[in-house]
Amino acid sequence: MRKQLLSIFTLLIPIITFAQEQTTSEKIDAVFSEYTGWFVEGIFYEIPFSETFQIPWVLIVLIGGALFFTIYFKFINITGFSKAIQVVRGKYEDIEKHGAEELYGADGIAMSDEGDIVDTIRDESADGEVSHFQALTAALSATVGLGNIAGVAVALSIGGPGATFWMIVAGLLGMASKFAECTLGVKYRDVGPDGTVYGGPMYYLKKGLKEKGLGGLGKVLAVVFAIFVIGGSFGGGNMFQANQAAAQFVQLFDIESANAGMFFGIGMAVLVAVVIIGGIKRIASVTEKIVPFMAGIYVLAALIILGANFTLIDDAFGLIFEGAFSGLGIAGGLIGVMIQGIRRGAFSNEAGVGSAAIAHSAVRTKYPASEGIVALLEPFVDTVVICTMTALVIIITNFESSFMEYGTPITEGVELTATAFDTVIPHFSIVLTIAVILFAFSTMISWSYYGMQGWKFLFGKGRITDLVYKFLFLMFVIVGASISLGSVIDFSDAMIFAMVVPNIIGVILLSPKIKKELKKYNKAISKKHNALEDGATDVNNL
Template sequence: MHNLQNLLLKIDHFIWGPPLLILLVGTGVYFTFRLGLLQFRYLPHALKLVFSKDKSNSGDISSFAALCTALSATIGTGNIVGVATAIKLGGPGALFWMWLAAVFGMATKYAECLLAVKYRQTDSKGEILGGPMYYLQHGVGSKTLAVLFAIFALAVACFGIGTFPQVHAILDASEISFGVPRYMTAIVLTILVAIVTLGGIQSIAKVAAKVVPTMALVYILACLSVLTLNAEHLLDAVTLVITSAFTTTAATGGFLGAGIMLAIQSGVARGVFSNESGLGSAPMAAAAAKTDSCVRQGLISMTGTFFDTIIICTMTGLALILTGAWQADLAGAQMTTYAFAQGLDSPTLGPLLISVGLIFFAFTTILGWNYYGERCVVYLFGRKGILPYKIIFVGLVASGAFLHLDMIWIIADIFNGLMAIPNLIGLIALRHIIIEETKLFFDVKREQKTQQPKNKLQIQN
């Protein structure tokens, strides 16, 4: 087992080495400047679009439901356990690199979700088919890249983000806070996942649209309480994050010390694990949105990275630093639980909030990734593969209790990296399409604005 773990670690370090990190962040940097700092200029407009209705009939679910489905897959253990893992490995500076990856990642998320809507198709039953598989095959013209993406994404759904880390988080939280035996939680969780996922995208979106905003709000309020109660040290914590990003973090307490490269690597890897920008997962949900505009959906989807990393991960990270939890000899969910117990000065309320948040976040992530896996199965094997896939997926959820945490994160990281490669190649190959569609959309918007006053004058005359 130890040899296997060492082998997996070597593969993980190779995949998540400088080339992939440069490709991931570099793609975001390219689109950020090529699209004229779109994520900064149009974020208020994008946030407004999230809560406005599109009258289009082409699509399976509303744009808001599509965003919630994508967020259900991204807001999960990455926000609670992943942030703790990043800071434990790379020190407070890892949070800075998470921010940087997220800021540029917003442009990447916009680009990939724009392409998802542009190249989506409809099957014989009238359901939407979309995601990187379709823009790689019909946009780039590479069936090989499309198949590779679908295989890697299916592996992430079954053996990475979609199952084991989430199941492990739910079982840990239930056991630590409520004393529920692991096998009992595993049984209940398996039944719930089976019930919801058998209902398809409509059922998953319905659950996600209710659970995700509610739990995100509860978790944000809990984080704000910790930050408010420790407000006098907030500036020091932010300063520590920025200085640690560019210096070696000394070993203190249970923390073993970290160099700059480790801070960058753990911050970017955990940031991507959390918000999934560039991985190609969100486009599969975005493709199902009821919209006639690929740019509009790209803008809406882009806010997912903002909500996930800039807001939720930041709050978790600052809570860990403010309370000194990052220096404690703890890991994963236990570190975040300890931070909230200290921060709220309550040995019961803090852990309870974290546990409930973790359970719901992880549950919705399982649902979101179940849908992504299903989209890949449909692409690879057609609709006949859906039921066998769902049975296997539910079986994997049931078996998730028996894998060691370190091994789970390594496996998830490897598949994440492999999945990102064909998707990023597709984004770079189709960059001119993304730029043209964006320019056209905002040119039309500007034209409409300039014509409005003339129309009003004509009416008055």
């Protein structure tokens, strides 16, 4: 490990030297904008349905897919909620590890048609590297964070309180998308000789579509997705996080140095390097501690503020519902409010993007649908709960438009949310700064794993290949901390939303496979329940 750290730190020296020679972050931002502007414009090109009615085409794909999954899987986002809680708590761990066939009688174990997830005669336990809870926290660490803090503020500044309603809608619909893509992530994963798991949309697009006689299309979509997930790991999963963490750090300590962000980025890069060398196991061990702790502190602070202003909560919801369907006085009117809410909600929970399927594919289970069920909790926790709480805090503390005027886009997200919290809890911005940095840190290490999987899919599995990717990832940590929010957030959105297209196409085509896996898992659960009713011993209690 020490040799690997030394190699990465040695590679960072030229970057540090280069960064020190830059005169201002504005120059970096200008160059970055010049080279990425065309891509951003293409991804967010708006289809003009009328003179006043325009919608980005990628949002149509995203929401259309979420609606399809919700209906096709019979509102799994609602009917599967309680089961998801039970799975995370380990109620069905025995059948997921050994298979209902081994414990409670004959039952078809959900496995890849090509035998990619195989049992061994020596060990009847399931393949995988992490538990359901670790997979959930690893994936949540990539979503719960700055999108909930900074992204909500950005959405409200442009779309007003009504944007909150559409964020909630995006979260509820996204639960079905997460279920579908994460089920496929486990079903079509590859397991190396050493037990290392390689999974995600790249694999289910290539192998799943090949089974349907669409091998050529599958390969193309897989390669396109791999390219975008690498870009997404550098953008939304890296630069956006470093940018907002650096902004909050600099503001809190009132640092005036033009190079403060760059030096913050260097420090963050060193810390990220220490963790990402260990792969998904170390990432999961870190995120399962950071995410619940920091999310708990953030939610507790929000609850304190809402409790202190509980008489205003109904008024806040009134503004949310009124603004959701009127959009009066807000940039873009009703459609503008809807687009901002859905865009921010999707950016926050990443449902339909396919990124979470990479983390969830590493879970230990024989039933792919079991992890799909767990995954549907993500958008609920991330968007329906945490984003809504952030929005309520901002709306309630801004009733007199004391620090933000709706309809006027802001250039800072974290700072505005910190202002809202400080109005009730003095100096909470200090705690929020720590939360932002830790959220950014956990998001970056999870997205480094996502990008690495795409990188390996394109360039092969090997030590040198890994080091090249990690070097580039750490470089973008420094770049992200050194440039302005405008370029970062545009590029971040574009790369992450670009992943939606190949992913949604593939998941829709593979939906019958997902339904089959869900049926097998439900059958296994029923077999366990029936066996227990007949007097069998629950293995989980042994």
